[in-house]
Amino acid sequence: MEERKIPRTLEEAYRLRDEAETIEERDFYQEHVYRLRREEYRARGIRTEISARRRERQSQIEFSREMFFLEVNEIVSNRPHCTPEEEAEARRFATRLDNHAFLKQLASPHSNAVDLYRRNYLELLRLGKPPAEAYYISRVMGLAGEEEFRRTLENVRNSGYPKGGRLSYLIERSAIQIRDLPGGMILILLTFFASLFAFVWVSGGEWQTASLETTILVGLGLIAAGVLMVISAVFIFTFIRSMNK
CATH class of the missing domain: 1.10.287 (Helix Hairpins)
Structure with a gap:
């Protein structure tokens, strides 16, 4: 039996799970996803002894994450002259954004941060933005309500940048890069x-x-x-x- 690679990071565990060729292999890496997520919780002082109901909720979150990545891949792969490198880049920035959103929602459970950040990223990809730019504009948009989001999206469609123009966006983008x-x-x-x-x-x-x-x-x-x-x-x-x- 071929020895399976043990992932060291959460992103690597997700990647190996999604690339699994058999159900057994996928379940193996799914357990490592849960293990690394629990370790992240413990490092942040979050209790990991959760009830069956919360375990079910965790499964729903994992499923919604898979659907999010599938949608990202579908949008990018349907672009003309799409390359494997661009697909990998879209997934990499989707992972970064989802991790950021997840931590935001942990800090403020009623903020709906995960859904809002995913909405930002997907809509910007549909506009044809490169994955890196879609990621940073998504972060600049933040937890915008639907009306504010539509206005900002219209600004991006017309000028290429969120409200405030190019200079404001470049400053905020640089600040996010330093914060990361x-x-x-x-x-x-x-x-x-x-x-x-x-x-x-x-x-x-x-x-x-x-x-x-x-x-x-x-x-x-x-x-x-x-x-x-x-x-x-x-x-x-x-x-x-x-x-x-």
């Missing part, structure tokens, strides 16, 4: 306070009587520190504003 990094928010805060310290330290120095070259270097340092502070402040503000997205 381990310790991204800490990095931004450290940059802000380091820039503030450098600005205060340099501006308080006795450089008024220094040579022209020194004055120019100090001036450039002050400008650089000020620019970094402004950029960091914009990202911090964007983080705070997008906490519910």
Whole structure:
């Protein structure tokens, strides 16, 4: 009997389960999906001793996730000149978005976050957006109600970007990319306070009587520190504003 690979991450477990060729193999990886999900729960302090009713609810969630990925694959595969790489990319970003939505719904069970994020992603794929762009616009849209969602979708259809235009979208997209990094928010805060310290330290120095070259270097340092502070402040503000997205 061929030895089966033991998945190390939840995404890998889902992939191996979906690629299974037999029912026995699929059930094997499904158990690893549950195991890795339970480990994620324990790491977040969530109880895993759930009742039979909640187990049934978990099965429904797993089924809805499968249907979501099937719909993503159907939309992308029907595009002209679709490549296997594009299908894999669509699934990868769908997984990232679904994990984000699931954690949002755990934090706020009545937010309906999973359904709303899936709606965002699927509609943007239907508009012809590349998977990466569909993912980031979905995150920028956040938990929008139906009316707001339709307005935002119309903006995307007309201009290619959500409300606020290209610059606003690029800032929010960059903020999301940094947030997705381990310790991204800490990095931004450290940059802000380091820039503030450098600005205060340099501006308080006795450089008024220094040579022209020194004055120019100090001036450039002050400008650089000020620019970094402004950029960091914009990202911090964007983080705070997008906490519910």
